Amino acid sequence: xxxxxxxxxxxxxxxxxxxxxxxxxxxxxxxxxxxxxxxxxxxxxxxxxxxxxxxxxxxxxxxxxxxxxxxxxxxxxxxxxxxxxxxxxxxxxxxxxxxxxxxxxxxxxxxxxxxxxxxxxxxxxxxxxxxxxxxxxxxxxxxxxxxxxxxxxxxxxxxxxxxxxxxxxxxxxxxxxxxxxxxxxxxxxxxxxxxxxxxxxxxxxxxxxxxxxxxxxxxxxxxxxxxxxxxxxxxxxxxxxxxxxxxxxxxxxxxxxxxxxxxxxxxxxxxxxxxxxxxxxxxxxxxxxxxxxxxxxxxxxxxxxxxxxxxxxxxxxxxxxxxxxxxxxxxxxxxxxxxxxxxxxxxxxxxxxxxxxxxxxxxxxxxxxxxxxxxxxxxxxxxxxxxxxxxxxxxxxxxxxxxxxxxxxxxxxxxxxxxxxxxxxxxxxxxxxxxxxxxxxxxxxxxxxxxxxxxxxxxxxxxxxxxxxxxxxxxxxxxxxxxxxxxxxxxxxxxxxxxxxxxxxxxxxxxxxx
Amino acid sequence: xxxxxxxxxxxxxxxxxxxxxxxxxxxxxxxxxxxxxxxxxxxxxxxxxxxxxxxxxxxxxxxxxxxxxxxxxxxxxxxxxxxxxxxxxxxxxxxxxxxxxxxxxxxxxxxxxxxxxxxxxxxxxxxxxxxxxxxxxxxxxxxxxxxxxxxxxxxxxxxxxxxxxxxxxxxxxxxxxxxxxxxxxxxxxxxxxxxxxxxxxxxxxxxxxxxxxxxxxxxxxxxxxxxxxxxxxxxxxxxxxxxxxxxxxxxxxxxxxxxxxxxxxxxxxxxxxxxxxxxxxxxxxxxxxxxxxxxxxxxxxxxxxxxxxxxxxxxxxxxxxxxxxxxxxxxxxxxxxxxxxxxxxxxxx
Numbered sequence: 028x029x030x031x032x033x034x035x036x037x038x039x040x041x042x043x044x045x046x047x048x049x050x051x052x053x054x055x056x057x058x059x060x061x062x063x064x065x066x067x068x069x070x071x072x073x074x075x076x077x078x079x080x081x082x083x084x085x086x087x088x089x090x091x092x093x094x095x096x097x098x099x100x101x102x103x104x105x106x107x108x109x110x111x112x113x114x115x116x117x118x119x120x121x122x123x124x125x126x127x128x129x130x131x132x133x134x135x136x137x138x139x140x141x142x143x144x145x146x147x148x149x150x151x152x153x154x155x156x157x158x159x160x161x162x163x164x165x166x167x168x169x170x171x172x173x174x175x176x177x178x179x180x181x182x183x184x185x186x187x188x189x190x191x192x193x194x195x196x197x198x199x200x201x202x203x204x205x206x207x208x209x210x211x212x213x214x215x216x217x218x219x220x221x222x223x224x225x226x227x228x229x230x231x232x233x234x235x236x237x238x239x240x241x242x243x244x245x246x247x248x249x250x251x252x253x254x255x256x257x258x259x260x261x262x263x264x265x266x267x268x269x270x271x272x273x274x275x276x277x278x279x280x281x282x283x284x285x286x287x288x289x290x291x292x293x294x295x296x297x298x299x300x301x302x303x304x305x306x307x308x309x310x311x312x313x314x315x316x317x318x319x320x321x322x323x324x325x326x327x328x329x330x331x332x333x334x335x336x337x338x339x340x341x342x343x344x345x346x347x348x349x350x351x352x353x354x355x356x357x358x359x360x361x362x363x364x365x366x367x368x369x370x371x372x373x374x375x376x377x378x379x380x381x382x383x384x385x386x387x388x389x390x391x392x393x394x395x396x397x398x399x400x401x402x403x404x405x406x407x408x409x410x411x412x413x414x415x416x417x418x419x420x421x422x423x424x425x426x427x428x429x430x431x432x433x434x435x436x437x438x439x440x441x442x443x444x445x446x447x448x449x450x451x452x453x454x455x456x457x458x459x460x461x462x463x464x465x466x467x468x469x470x471x472x473x474x475x476x477x478x479x480x481x482x483x484x485x486x487x488x489x490x491x492x493x494x495x496x497x498x499x500x501x502x503x504x505x506x507x508x509x510x511x512x513x514x515x516x517x518x519x520x521x522x523x524x525x526x527x528x529x530x531x532x533x534x535x536x537x538x539x540x541x
Numbered sequence: 542x543x544x545x546x547x548x549x550x551x552x553x554x555x556x557x558x559x560x561x562x563x564x565x566x567x568x569x570x571x572x573x574x575x576x577x578x579x580x581x582x583x584x585x586x587x588x589x590x591x592x593x594x595x596x597x598x599x600x601x602x603x604x605x606x607x608x609x610x611x612x613x614x615x616x617x618x619x620x621x622x623x624x625x626x627x628x629x630x631x632x633x634x635x636x637x638x639x640x641x642x643x644x645x646x647x648x649x650x651x652x653x654x655x656x657x658x659x660x661x662x663x664x665x666x667x668x669x670x671x672x673x674x675x676x677x678x679x680x681x682x683x684x685x686x687x688x689x690x691x692x693x694x695x696x697x698x699x700x701x702x703x704x705x706x707x708x709x710x711x712x713x714x715x716x717x718x719x720x721x722x723x724x725x726x727x728x729x730x731x732x733x734x735x736x737x738x739x740x741x742x743x744x745x746x747x748x749x750x751x752x753x754x755x756x757x758x759x760x761x762x763x764x765x766x767x768x769x770x771x772x773x774x775x776x777x778x779x780x781x782x783x784x785x786x787x788x789x790x791x792x793x794x795x796x797x798x799x800x801x802x803x804x805x806x807x808x809x810x811x812x813x814x815x816x817x818x819x820x821x822x823x824x825x826x827x828x829x830x831x832x833x834x835x836x837x838x839x840x841x842x843x844x845x846x847x848x849x850x851x852x853x854x855x856x857x858x859x860x861x862x863x864x865x866x867x868x869x870x871x872x873x874x875x876x877x878x879x880x881x882x883x884x885x886x887x888x889x890x
Contacts, residue, residue, distance in 0.1 A: 338776065358778035368776075376776040379769045386762070390777040399759045406757070 034061035036098075037225050038083075038114075038194055043092035045078055045249075052078040054249045055092065060194065065216065065226040067236040069269055070246035071465040076229050079246070080196055084116055085109045096194075115187025116196040119203075121179050125172035130154050132171055133186045157188050161218045176323060177208030184215065195219065196227045201235055205323055206493065206526035213239050231269070232494070233262040245269055269466065284501065285314030287350075288454050288485040289335070289366075294344030296330050298509075304330045306509035307344070312454060312485040317476065318514070319500025320489040323529055327509035328489050329371070332458045335487065336368045337361030348454075362391050364454075367447035367479075371458040371489075373436065377443050380432040384424060387431050388413040388446050416445030421471070437468030444475055455479055455486045461495065473499060493522060507531045558879035559829065565879075566872040573867060579860040588864075591853025592846035598853070600737040604807065606838075606845035608633070608816065610744035611799035612823025613830060613837040614751050619671075619792035621755065621832050622764040623771070624678075624785055626671060628689030629796035630820025631696035635670045636663035636797025638700060640804045641708060641719045641811040644726030652725040659726060660743070660801055667797020668790040670696065675789035679782045693820065701813055708811070719811040728806035740802030745838065747795060752834035754791075764788050796820065825873050831880075844869060 038060040045053040052075045060066050070076050081087045083094055085106035094101040096112040123132050134150045154167050163181040171179060180200060187195055197216075201209040216226055216239055230236055236243055237257060245253045245268045253268045289312040296304040302325045310331075312318055322328060333339045334346070337358040346352065348364050361368065368391075370376040378387045389398050389409045398409050413427040420441045424434055431439060440460065447455070457476055461469040476499065480486050490496050496503055503520055505512040505528035512528045527533060571581035593599045612629040619626035640659050648655055674688035704717040712720070728739045755761035763784045766774040775781045803815055826844055830836030851865035 336776070337778070358776060362778055370776060375770070376773050379766055379773050381769050382766070386766075390766070390773070390779075393762055393779075394759050402759050404757055404759055404762060 034063060036060070037062050037096070039095040040079070040083065041093045041095065043079060043082055043089050043094070045075075045082060045087060045089050051249050053082070053089070056246070056249075056251045057092075058244050058251065058254060060225050060227065062225055063220050063223055064242065065220055065228055065240045067240035067243045068227055068229045068246065069231060069233075069236055069243050069265060071231065071269060074246040074269075075249040076246055077198065078249075080116070080198065080227070080229065083109065084114060084196070110190060113191060113193035114196065115184075115190060115192025115194065117180065117183045117187060117198065117200060119198045119200075121183055123171045123179060123182060126170065128168050128170055129165055129174070129182050129185075130167040132182060133167075133189050137190060154185060154189060157185055160222065161185075161188065162215055175208075176203045177205070177211065180204070180208075180212065181215070184219075188219075193223070194225045194227070196229070198229045199231075200228070201230070201232065202491070203324065205529045206522045207530060209235070233265050236265065237262055266466070284316040285483060287311045288314050288348070290345075290347045291334075291341075292345040292347075294334070294341040294346055295509075296334060296339055296342050299330055299333075302329055303327045303509035304342075305334065305511075308509070308511045310504065310511060312487055314453065314485050315480055315483045316501045317480050317486040317488055317499050319496035319503040320487060320506055321493055321496045321503055321525055321529060322491070322506035324491045327506050328458070330509065331506065332371065332456060332489055335361070335366065335454075335456045336370070337366070358391075365450075365452045367450075367452035367455045367484075369440075369443055369447060369455070369457045369460045371462070373439050373443055378431050378439060381430055383428045383430050384417070384422070384434075384442060385409050385413040385427045388416055388427075388442060391446060392450075412449075416442060416449065420445040420448075420475075437464045437471075440464060440468060440472060444472065448475065448479060451482070451484075452479075453484050455484050456489075457486060458489045459491065460488070461490075461492075493525065497522070497525075505529050507534065510534050554883045557883050558831075558876055561879040561883075562829075562872050562875035565875045566868055569871050570864060570868045573864060574860055577860045577864070579858055583858065584854055584860055584864070587854035587857050588847065588850035590850070591857075592850030596735075598849065600735050602842060602846045602849045603741050604737055604845075605849050606841040607738075607741045607744050607806070608799035608803050608819040609822055609826050609841035609845055610741075610748060610838055611802065612796050612819050613826030613841050614744075614747060614823075614834060615792045615794075615796035615799075616823045616827035617830060617832040617834060617837050618751060618755075618764070618795060619788055620768075620827060622768040622785060622788040624675065624788050624792065625686045626674075626689050626789070626792050626796075627686055627824065628671060628674065628692045628820070629792075629799070629823045630693040630816060630818065631689070632667035632670045632793045632796035633800040633803075633816050633820050634696055634700050635666040635793075636800030637804045637811050637815055638703065638708075638800075639663045639666040639797075640726070640801045641722070644722040644805065645720045646723055648726075649723070650725065652727075652729075655725050656728060656805065659805060660798065663797045663801035664794035665797075667793040667795075667800070669793070671789045671793030671796075672786065675786050679785055697813070700811070704811065704813060710810070717813060721810045722805060726805060727809060728802065736807075738802075738806035740806035743798065743802060744841075747798065748834045748838050751791075751795070755834060760784070760787060796823070799823075822869070825869055828873055829876055 036059045040057055042055040042057050043053050044055050056079060068076050078087065082089045085104055085108060088104040096114070101112060102108050124135070130151050133154055151167055158165055158167070163185055165178050165181045171182060174182065184195070200212060204212065220226060228240055240257055243255045243257060243260065243265060244251060245265065247269065291308050291310045294305055294308045298304045305327055308331065320328060320331070330339070334341060337356055337360055340356045353360055353364055374380065389412065393399060398405050410427050416422065417424065417427065422438050422441045422445065424438060431442065455476065460472050460476070464472065476486055476488065488496060488499055501517050502514040503525065504514050505525055507529060508531060512533065567585065571585060574581045574584035591598055592602050612633060615629045615632065616626060639662050643662065644655070644659050648658065670692070671689070674685045674692060677683040677688055678685045701717065704719060708719045710718050710720040731737045731739055731742060755765065763779050766779055767781050767784045771781050799819055800815065804811055808815060822844060826837055826840045829840040847865045847868050851862045854860060855862035
């Protein structure tokens with residue numbers, strides 16, 4: 028897709044520098060974007076991608092450097108100017124009103140206050156026209172609350188196009204999509220580019236970057252470390268550039284599954300607010316095996332994780348731990364029953380931010396005889412335990428009395444790993460264990476899970492990242508609206524097929540079974 | 542613009558708020574004293590002299606600080622677990638009522654048995670008074686700020702009813718006042734001939750015990766965990782509801798000791814003016830102490846000193862003793878403000 032004629036430069040970033048205290052988030056970053064080009068902005072978490080885009084969008088003011096839009100310098104710190112200049116941003120988390128229709132959402136904010144009535148017909152016609160031109164299929168009269176995540180994203184893109192965006196910034200757009208929806212998005216982007224738009228695509232998924240972009244800009248520790256044309260590079264090189272070292276995905280050997288350690292038989296649980304509960308779920312977790320749970324977020328993963336973690340009890344069906352119904356199921360019973368729990372949100376549920384490492388490390392067993400006697404804490408023992416975790420799990424920190432708030436996500440997760448894995452548990456619940464971690468920490472977490480599997484633990488890996496599930500799991504189930512698909516053995520399942528299940532097809536008695 | 546907590550406040554930043562608040566309070570109080578027609582240096586000097594200028598003044602200040610240490614501890618313990626106990630006033634009176642009911646002759650025991658029994662049963666009564674709002678909170682989600690606050694008025698009317706009825710002293714010439722405690726029920730004085738009684742000693746011991754509980758016991762660990770992040774505590778297996786109820790028992794019990802110690806150590810009988818808002822002032826004490834049990838002792842003595850000193854100053858030169866209330870309110874507001882500026886930083890987006 029490399030155009031032969033010299034294309035117009037629509038956006039130029041010139042030596043953008045931004046510091047937050049001692050941290051340099053962006054260090055003299057320069058690149059330009061041509062008309063009809065897709066640039067992928069690649070980098071680990073904390074590499075400075077979001078900061079850079081926030082500067083471009085006027086939400087931050089750069090300490091040094093300049094942004095030029097269509098040859099004109101962009102006044103710093105003014106989101107309005109960026110919008111008017113034709114920059115449209117689609118955030119990872121959508122900013123739509125659920126109770127309004129698609130077209131109302133799109134028009135919202137574009138009408139002046141003094142304008143009494145919306146020119147409904149004109150607005151709708153323009154939106155319909157845009158949606159046809161860019162293949163953004165969506166019912167303009169539907170309420171946004173009823174749309175799927177993929178459709179909502181299309182509405183966000185339409186919103187940007189309606190405001191005459193000529194540069195689209197997409198912040199990790201595929202994080203919430205099924206593979207099919209992601210393919211649709213790519214088709215739309217190609218359409219948009221053909222129509223003369225330019226796109227900045229933020230991601231850390233290499234195959235997507237390879238699939239959609241013309242050029243890749245790689246950030247590491249705030250610096251632009253490399254720029255590659257997609258034809259001149261490959262995923263291995265990009266990964267190496269991104270982390271600054273050759274990385275290897277864990278070499279996953281085949282598992283030798285043992286007996287069933289935990290089983291759910293036709294288990295149901297009540298809905299949790301907007302998210303569905305479990306609907307007749309049957310699942311067996313076997314020793315020496317990683318069971319992967321794929322699915323779009325909000326389809327019952329939370330209910331399953333809460334059930335296994337001891338936070339809820341089944342409303343119907345049978346739940347057995349080590350071949351017996353567990354007595355009075357609770358978080359404490361789960362820990363006592365040998366269930367290691369890595370929670371989905373390490374900041375909100377996994378740790379207490381203002382507790383130090385020691386207090387966090389013993390959170391699940393502070394009243395065990397090792398740390399407490401007759402109601403009094405044995406802090407020296409707790410500190411020794413924590414010191415052991417810090418050493419064995421390579422937690423980078425000033426010491427056991429550091430408040431955990433000060434640790435990076437990766438080190439926080441390592442402490443949680445140490446906390447739950449120290450007692451050699453035989454069932455491990457890992458809910459989004461690598462979300463938001465950099466590649467080094469991701470590999471560390473994965474290797475720990477594999478090591479636990481190899482010593483005979485049953486691991487349940489819940490993740491929205493299909494790559495992760497497919498790479499690690501020996502058996503994969505898909506969850507959709509609280510229902511669980513049958514298990515598929517490693518290697519027998521193609522992403523497209525899993526995507527079908529993730530979209531809700533294939534379940535018995537499903538409404539939209541095809 | 543928004544505020545974000547500083548990652549790791551230095552020792553200076555952590556100790557600065559009380560000092561800054563104190564300095565600014567003195568500045569503002571001086572200005573007000575001038576407006577009221579007094580010489581600010583003289584006013585402040587007289588307050589200081591009245592609070593600590595003589596052995597008598599100092600002991601009076603410690604006497605006044607005693608109930609404030611108990612109510613301050615009660616509030617600090619509860620607030621640490623994010624249980625907003627505004628009802629120390631009611632719990633204080635619950636302790637006082639029990640002391641009077643059992644200490645005026647119902648139990649004819651020797652002092653070494655009677656005094657501890659009265660203290661323990663007072664604590665139990667105060668604990669039960671706070672247990673009701675705590676149960677309403679954990680079972681039904683009723684806001685304890687509202688229930689504990691309103692309970693103060695209900696309980697005060699209840700005490701008033703008792704003092705006009707069953708507890709009324711037949712020899713009291715019609716005043717709403719209880720009979721006097723028997724001598725065996727009176728807390729002895731620490732030094733013969735001076736008004737300071739063993740309630741103050743009990744308050745110091747209580748502060749020490751509360752500090753030990755918070756720092757060293759599993760209950761203290763649970764209380765801090767629940768207060769800082771109840772969701773994570775629940776996930777980890779800490780019985781959040783039970784911890785809140787235990788906190789309520791401890792907090793109510795501590796507040797009740799204030800009532801016990803005032804009746805048994807100082808007044809000898811119960812009247813409706815037993816507590817000049819010791820329960821509410823306990824909130825100020827706890828906040829000034831940043832909820833630290835040892836800080837409560839210091840803050841209570843400081844607050845008591847201002848009250849005692851201002852009374853004495855007012856008698857001497859006629860600047861109204863309301864200056865004390867203003868100084869306390871100012872100190873609290875400035876403390877909150879100082880915390881804001883030393884522990885947080887303003888971030889511009």
